[in-house]
Amino acid sequence: MQKLKDIKDNIMNKRKVNYKDLNDILKISKKILNVFLVLIIVLAVYICLRVFKELSVFKIILNILSILTPLFIGIVIAWLLNPVVNYMQKKGIRRIIGVSLSYVVLIAIIYLILNSIIPLAYNQISDLSQLVPKIITNIESIIDKILGHFNNIDAINASDLKDKLLSITNSYANGIYNDLPNHIVGIVRGFIAGAGTFLLGMLIGFFLLLGFNNVGDSLMIFVPKKFQESTKALATKITKALRGYVNGALFDATIIFVACSIAFALIGLKSPLLFALFCALMNVIPYAGPYIGGAPAIIVAFSQGMGVGIGVTLSIIVIQTLEGNILSPIVMSKTTKLHPVTIIVGLLVFGHFFGIVGMLLSTPIISVGKVIVEFVDSKLHIFSNNEEIMEEE
Numbered sequence: 001m002q003k004l005k006d007i008k009d010n011i012m013n014k015r016k017v018n019y020k021d022l023n024d025i026l027k028i029s030k031k032i033l034n035v036f037l038v039l040i041i042v043l044a045v046y047i048c049l050r051v052f053k054e055l056s057v058f059k060i061i062l063n064i065l066s067i068l069t070p071l072f073i074g075i076v077i078a079w080l081l082n083p084v085v086n087y088m089q090k091k092g093i094r095r096i097i098g099v100s101l102s103y104v105v106l107i108a109i110i111y112l113i114l115n116s117i118i119p120l121a122y123n124q125i126s127d128l129s130q131l132v133p134k135i136i137t138n139i140e141s142i143i144d145k146i147l148g149h150f151n152n153i154d155a156i157n158a159s160d161l162k163d164k165l166l167s168i169t170n171s172y173a174n175g176i177y178n179d180l181p182n183h184i185v186g187i188v189r190g191f192i193a194g195a196g197t198f199l200l201g202m203l204i205g206f207f208l209l210l211g212f213n214n215v216g217d218s219l220m221i222f223v224p225k226k227f228q229e230s231t232k233a234l235a236t237k238i239t240k241a242l243r244g245y246v247n248g249a250l251f252d253a254t255i256i257f258v259a260c261s262i263a264f265a266l267i268g269l270k271s272p273l274l275f276a277l278f279c280a281l282m283n284v285i286p287y288a289g290p291y292i293g294g295a296p297a298i299i300v301a302f303s304q305g306m307g308v309g310i311g312v313t314l315s316i317i318v319i320q321t322l323e324g325n326i327l328s329p330i331v332m333s334k335t336t337k338l339h340p341v342t343i344i345v346g347l348l349v350f351g352h353f354f355g356i357v358g359m360l361l362s363t364p365i366i367s368v369g370k371v372i373v374e375f376v377d378s379k380l381h382i383f384s385n386n387e388e389i390m391e392e393e
Helices: 002-012 019-054 057-067 069-090 095-148 158-210 212-222 227-266 271-282 289-304 306-333 340-380
Strands: none
Touching: 019 069, 057 069, 069 095, 069 158, 069 212, 069 227, 095 158, 095 271, 095 289, 158 212, 212 227, 227 306, 227 340, 289 306
């Protein structure tokens, strides 16, 4: 305030203005305005999300997206394979041949994965289902031991409490056996429906891939000419950010799968590959994913025995600690470049409104949003400060 008063006195007395002080004041004012702008944006986003939730807009959007699922699958496949096809095209291979070769390799990889995973998953699920009675027996034994310490306490009716807990346990066990055929039929139906959707998406992706490089140019007709170059630059940055996130997530998940498979197999956990695959898939969810993925393995491990349970728990802690503190920061620092607090807040917001799907999509969406904000700021200088707002003549 004193600087502002001095500048005012200088102007009133027609003395020379101190432009350095004026620049300092304007810069501070701009920072304050930026803070208010960020708060307004956050508030506006929150209000929009609340209104959309009340009006069930999200359900309508999800229904539309479910109908267009094959189209999105085709776009993703074309987007992932386009660099490979472009590389072959640069080597003199015709694009249609490159696309065909890419699809042959993709189909071969999918076949090999399914041919190895489906029998393995069937066998391990069968082993796991045979393990259920043992799990129930161990739970009953634990309940019996714990409540046995309360037999001599008159205020606690240990016998009735034991009967109620065992009744609940047996009810869940019978529910698993009775509902198992329905679950299997549901899984088969879902697999067939998903396979049909994926095949249709692959067909759409094939035709999109033939002219994928021209898709951007075709969309540019809807953009005014003076903004076309900027739009292309922004699209390139978004593509780079998304591709980096996908590559990093796949690499991270692969490392988790291999490490967990080896650890679970050595410790003696039943169905190690199945639990390792679940850990790898859930690891795509930042921060919360490792806990979600590790919980089933730990529960089943303790049902096998205290030693197996402790071993699996320690292995998950060690693997996730190394992954979270060494591997993931190195990978994400070169891809999303997002602050951990930003990722956590995004998980909370998207998880609240969209559930597990929102948690999966939060990081790439925030990454794209960051790219867009930085690009707009580079053009309009909304958040960045100029070196000098005013210069002395």
